[in-house]
Amino acid sequence: MIDSLLSQLSGPSLALVVTVGAAVFLAVRYVAIAGGALWFVMRFADQLGLRRIQKLPFTREQLWREARFSAMTIGIFALLAAAITALTGQLHFAQAAMPSSAAESAWAVAAVPIALMLHDFYFYWMHRLIHVDWIYPHVHRVHHLSTNPSPLAALAFHPWEALIEALGVLAILTFVPLPLPSLIVFSLLAFSFNVLGHIGYELFPARLMASGFGRWINSATSHNLHHRTFRYHYGLYTLIWDRAFGTIDPRYDERRLAAA
Ligand SMILES: [Zn+2]
Numbered sequence: 001m002i003d004s005l006l007s008q009l010s011g012p013s014l015a016l017v018v019t020v021g022a023a024v025f026l027a028v029r030y031v032a033i034a035g036g037a038l039w040f041v042m043r044f045a046d047q048l049g050l051r052r053i054q055k056l057p058f059t060r061e062q063l064w065r066e067a068r069f070s071a072m073t074i075g076i077f078a079l080l081a082a083a084i085t086a087l088t089g090q091l092h093f094a095q096a097a098m099p100s101s102a103a104e105s106a107w108a109v110a111a112v113p114i115a116l117m118l119h120d121f122y123f124y125w126m127h128r129l130i131h132v133d134w135i136y137p138h139v140h141r142v143h144h145l146s147t148n149p150s151p152l153a154a155l156a157f158h159p160w161e162a163l164i165e166a167l168g169v170l171a172i173l174t175f176v177p178l179p180l181p182s183l184i185v186f187s188l189l190a191f192s193f194n195v196l197g198h199i200g201y202e203l204f205p206a207r208l209m210a211s212g213f214g215r216w217i218n219s220a221t222s223h224n225l226h227h228r229t230f231r232y233h234y235g236l237y238t239l240i241w242d243r244a245f246g247t248i249d250p251r252y253d254e255r256r257l258a259a260a
């Protein structure tokens, strides 16, 4: 149904639908997941006390700054999606048609972890690149203004960083075409994990952290350490690339194992 509706739209009106649709979806996603996570950790701050990674409160000024830059990022993501739609005259990064065969349904499921792994790899190298001395102040410093990030920092990027991040994701979605339901699942998983990295509390159970599996996931402790030290732990979902390319903080494994 969605595909037949979209197929009736011409380039400019399709781009308008994409802009509004993407902006609304991204804004609701941000408010529900990042806002929900902030509410959760503030509401249950006493119960979560020992799980707090840095013993500093989030400041009002910090929360406003993170929310402001995140709002700008949402606008950039939506406009970029619309610009590509307008240029190509089609929905370039999603298949509006629903899966109709067993093979298409299997692909709809398999494509999500494939897209997440490609994103993880892209993000690692993009993140290392924007930490290069002469690039960092112009692109990535805004994100690192939060040395003790809150969940609202999940999209707190300078416009250049938002653009580089979005172009990478759109390139991945061009190579790995996701049906719309898979795209929504990918987007929700990606953002939830991003928020978890900035939540300021280690919510993974100590046993998971110390396990073989825990060794490979990018925990809140891991990303918080990146915000504090400005080096190490460039990964997004996993620590696969950090371990492969020697960018794990030497203190991290000790801390991870000590928690159990
Ligand atoms: Zn971050």
Ligand SMILES: [Zn+2]
Residues within 6 Å of the ligand: 127, 131, 140, 144, 226, 230
């Ligand atoms: Zn960084």
